[in-house]
Amino acid sequence: xxxxxxxxxxxxxxxxxxxxxxxxxxxxxxxxxxxxxxxxxxxxxxxxxxxxxxxxxxxxxxxxxxxxxxxxxxxxxxxxxxxxxxxxxxxxxxxxxxxxxxxxxxxxxxxxxxxxxxxxxxxxxxxxxxxxxxxxxxxxxxxxxxxxxxxxxxxxxxxxxxxxxxxxxxxxxxxxxxxxxxxxxxxxxxxxxxxxxxxxxxxxxxxxxxxxxxxxxxxxxxxxxxxxxxxxxxxxxxxxxxxxxxxxxxxxxxxxxxxxxxxxxxxxxxxxxxxxxxxxxxxxxxxxxxxxxxxxxxxxxxxxxxxxxxxxxxxxxxxxxxxxxxxxxxxxxxxxxxxxxxxxxxxxxxxxxxxxxxxxxxxxxxxxxxxxxxxxxxxxxxxxxxxxxxxxxxxxxxxxxxxxxxxxxxxxxxxxxxxxxxxxxxxxxxxxxxxxxxxxxxxxxxxxxxxxxxxxxxxxxxxxxxxxxx
Amino acid sequence: xxxxxxxxxxxxxxxxxxxxxxxxxxxxxxxxxxxxxxxxxxxxxxxxxxxxxxxxxxxxxxxxxxxxxxxxxxxxxxxxxxxxxxxxxxxxxxxxxxxxxxxxxxxxxxxxxxxxxxxxxxxxxxxxxxxxxxxxxxxxxxxxxxxxxxxxxxxxxxxxxxxxxxxxxxxxxxxxxxxxxxxxxxxxxxxxxxxxxxxxxxxxxxxxxxxxxxxxxxxxxxxxxxxxxxxxxxxxxxxxxxxxxxxxxxxxxxxxxxxxxxxxxxxxxxxxxxxxxxxxxxxxxxxxxxxxxxxxxxxxxxxxxxxxxx
Numbered sequence: 001x002x003x004x005x006x007x008x009x010x011x012x013x014x015x016x017x018x019x020x021x022x023x024x025x026x027x028x029x030x031x032x033x034x035x036x037x038x039x040x041x042x043x044x045x046x047x048x049x050x051x052x053x054x055x056x057x058x059x060x061x062x063x064x065x066x067x068x069x070x071x072x073x074x075x076x077x078x079x080x081x082x083x084x085x086x087x088x089x090x091x092x093x094x095x096x097x098x099x100x101x102x103x104x105x106x107x108x109x110x111x112x113x114x115x116x117x118x119x120x121x122x123x124x125x126x127x128x129x130x131x132x133x134x135x136x137x138x139x140x141x142x143x144x145x146x147x148x149x150x151x152x153x154x155x156x157x158x159x160x161x162x163x164x165x166x167x168x169x170x171x172x173x174x175x176x177x178x179x180x181x182x183x184x185x186x187x188x189x190x191x192x193x194x195x196x197x198x199x200x201x202x203x204x205x206x207x208x209x210x211x212x213x214x215x216x217x218x219x220x221x222x223x224x225x226x227x228x229x230x231x232x233x234x235x236x237x238x239x240x241x242x243x244x245x246x247x248x249x250x251x252x253x254x255x256x257x258x259x260x261x262x263x264x265x266x267x268x269x270x271x272x273x274x275x276x277x278x279x280x281x282x283x284x285x286x287x288x289x290x291x292x293x294x295x296x297x298x299x300x301x302x303x304x305x306x307x308x309x310x311x312x313x314x315x316x317x318x319x320x321x322x323x324x325x326x327x328x329x330x331x332x333x334x335x336x337x338x339x340x341x342x343x344x345x346x347x348x349x350x351x352x353x354x355x356x357x358x359x360x361x362x363x364x365x366x367x368x369x370x371x372x373x374x375x376x377x378x379x380x381x382x383x384x385x386x387x388x389x390x391x392x393x394x395x396x397x398x399x400x401x402x403x404x405x406x407x408x409x410x411x412x413x414x415x416x417x418x419x420x421x422x423x424x425x426x427x428x429x430x431x432x433x434x435x436x437x438x439x440x441x442x443x444x445x446x447x448x449x450x451x452x453x454x455x456x457x458x459x460x461x462x463x464x465x466x467x468x469x470x
Numbered sequence: 471x472x473x474x475x476x477x478x479x480x481x482x483x484x485x486x487x488x489x490x491x492x493x494x495x496x497x498x499x500x501x502x503x504x505x506x507x508x509x510x511x512x513x514x515x516x517x518x519x520x521x522x523x524x525x526x527x528x529x530x531x532x533x534x535x536x537x538x539x540x541x542x543x544x545x546x547x548x549x550x551x552x553x554x555x556x557x558x559x560x561x562x563x564x565x566x567x568x569x570x571x572x573x574x575x576x577x578x579x580x581x582x583x584x585x586x587x588x589x590x591x592x593x594x595x596x597x598x599x600x601x602x603x604x605x606x607x608x609x610x611x612x613x614x615x616x617x618x619x620x621x622x623x624x625x626x627x628x629x630x631x632x633x634x635x636x637x638x639x640x641x642x643x644x645x646x647x648x649x650x651x652x653x654x655x656x657x658x659x660x661x662x663x664x665x666x667x668x669x670x671x672x673x674x675x676x677x678x679x680x681x682x683x684x685x686x687x688x689x690x691x692x693x694x695x696x697x698x699x700x701x702x703x704x705x706x707x708x709x710x711x712x713x714x715x716x717x718x719x720x721x722x723x724x725x726x727x728x729x730x731x732x733x734x735x736x737x738x739x740x741x742x743x744x745x746x747x748x749x750x751x752x753x754x755x756x757x758x759x760x761x762x763x764x765x766x767x768x769x770x771x772x773x774x775x776x777x778x779x780x
Contacts, residue, residue, distance in 0.1 A: 111746065111747060112746040290638070291619035291637070293638065293729060294639075295641070440729065447730070450731060470748075
């Protein structure tokens with residue numbers, strides 16, 4: 001190699017490095033919404049008064065709190081979601097010694113930066129957690145068991161906490177508590193009331209077959225039956241109807257076991273195959289938009305609110321937008337069971353926040369998490385801004401919602417799911433990359449006619465095992 | 471300094487010494503000048519490069535202990551079809567990001583040189599170069615809208631009676647990669663055109679004059695004079711654009727993120743997902759190192775060809 005070619009080699013390397021560099025920077029994209037959860041107190045008897053808005057100095061000796069000295073809570077929130085900001089504002093109003101240093105980032109960027117934030121020099125007191133198992137295993141997250149005992153969280157309805165528990169072997173769903181939900185949202189089917197009336201829908205369908213009828217009627221009437229997103233940039237929205245169908249054709253426990261990475265769990269089961277085949281039939285019948293593989297999450301919602309699509313599978317975090325963009329014209333129902341009389345099921349997950357293991361103000365952060373679920377004003381903000389169930393001990397009254405808001409319907413549906421015990425985490429949350437590397441590409445292939453129901457489940461199971469084998 | 475009675479000789483010696491001192495001083499000053507850049511280059515380019523190579527032999531999630539696995543990460547890449555498939559997609563992108571922009575750039579530069587040397591040429595060059603100035607992320611989002619089913623491109627197609635071929639270009643298994651390629655052409659054509667048309671102006675006009683006296687057509691001029699004399703610049707264009715194709719990330723990430731299916735998944739996207747979503751730093755580094763080696767294998771022959779004396 002002569003001098004010149006060495007120089008060119010170096011020059012090429014330089015150019016190459018600069019071209020590769022952008023790979024380290026994540027452009028902001030639309031975030032795939034993680035299904036959020038609802039775990040509603042079975043009964044809503046207003047017996048206990050909500051904690052007062054005065055600092056509970058009397059209990060300072062026993063229960064962790066923010067004290068009276070100035071505290072600056074170091075927090076990381078998710079860009080685009082107002083709720084934590086509003087709650088932080090109200091908290092400072094009630095506890096003026098606590099102020100906030102809030103940093104925010106897109107959800108996808110949080111996925112990438114959380115490990116470094118937690119292990120860095122200035123670990124956050126409070127952080128929106130995109131995933132938690134690996135952080136818990138690495139000892140980066142504070143074990144909240146002591147707080148749970150001190151605040152009595154263990155007496156809250158069980159499903160509120162189980163998704164945030166991580167066992168010593170890294171399975172989720174049981175073990176020590178590593179995070180809390182700011183609220184617990186619920187997914188199901190939203191519908192355009194005008195279009196639903198047009199196809200003769202007078203009440204929500206009670207079985208999958210009745211829902212099939214409505215879809216066929218919509219198609220026959222020249223309407224788009226279901227608006228849904230499917231671009232890889234947002235993550236494939238067909239995972240919502242697929243999981244609903246799975247829970248209609250089979251029990252929810254095996255699905256949760258798979259998501260929580262219980263040993264031997266598989267998604268490739270006979271009832272899930274029926275569900276996937278049903279979804280494939282919907283695709284082949286043209287019930288989804290033909291360009292679904294290119295539709296992003298925000299576009300799907302925009303098109304739905306503009307009247308394209310009778311139904312959309314989504315979660316109650318969109319309540320405020322739907323109420324605003326199609327006031328009085330949006331309804332909600334839980335995806336129906338296969339046979340009448342069976343309980344419906346729904347995906348639901350907490351809006352998860354954790355405390356760094358090395359956080360300076362862990363006590364105050366835990367106190368805030370408890371306050372969010374138990375303080376009357378906080379619960380009202382939670383429902384008004386977030387649209388989801390605020391959780392907390394059973395027996396607290398549900399905050400009021402304006403009449404005509406779809407939030408009334410999602411909160412009522414949450415009670416049904418809470419009583420039936422049929423809530424699920426989201427199949428996209430099973431591993432950190434199962435959505436990007438498994439569900440999204442394989443469901444897109446199904447839309448493109450390049451994958452069938454059986455192949456879909458096999459491919460995703462293979463990806464799941466590949467990721468867990470690491 | 472030098473003590474001697476022979477003054478002229480002493481002066482000569484002292485001049486020689488001071489000259490060699492000066493040379494050394496200049497060398498030191500030269501190094502001092504490049505020191506800041508060198509430090510930055512070493513810290514932000516060379517060090518990460520070496521670290522990536524090191525990481526590629528470990529299993530590491532970015533937080534916990536690093537476990538030596540030897541060549542296992544490289545074997546995994548060869549064994550998992552989705553990972554290897556991204557490399558094939560990268561080569562398909564070379565056609566769109568490299569061959570077409572360089573070919574078109576040559577034609578455009580040559581046409582501008584022949585027919586539009588004045589203000590029109592400047593305007594044409596500026597317009598073509600503009601995409602280089604626009605942030606790619608913004609451009610990618612706008613292209614996403616243009617190529618969507620309700621987007622402008624399909625509206626135009628419908629207006630001219632081609633409604634039958636409208637589709638969601640970025641969501642179609644057969645068309646997503648060419649559609650991404652189209653964005654690449656739009657970005658890279660201006661770069662190639664400007665580089666090549668600058669080079670054309672350096673070609674001795676006498677060549678063209680004598681060719682025209684001999685009655686050569688535009689095409690003959692193009693093939694016999696322009697292309698051979700632009701060899702070096704074509705080599706530069708090919709180098710830069712081939713690297714842009716093989717190491718593509720931003721355009722693909724903001725337009726399709728690798729979908730639909732894995733039809734536009736390129737190594738850059740996979741490296742990103744492996745490193746930051748899956749937290750498999752070792753495997754991601756191995757794929758990055760393989761990509762670098764691959765780029766060098768492709769680039770070095772191009773360099774040699776364009777450098778050979780004519």
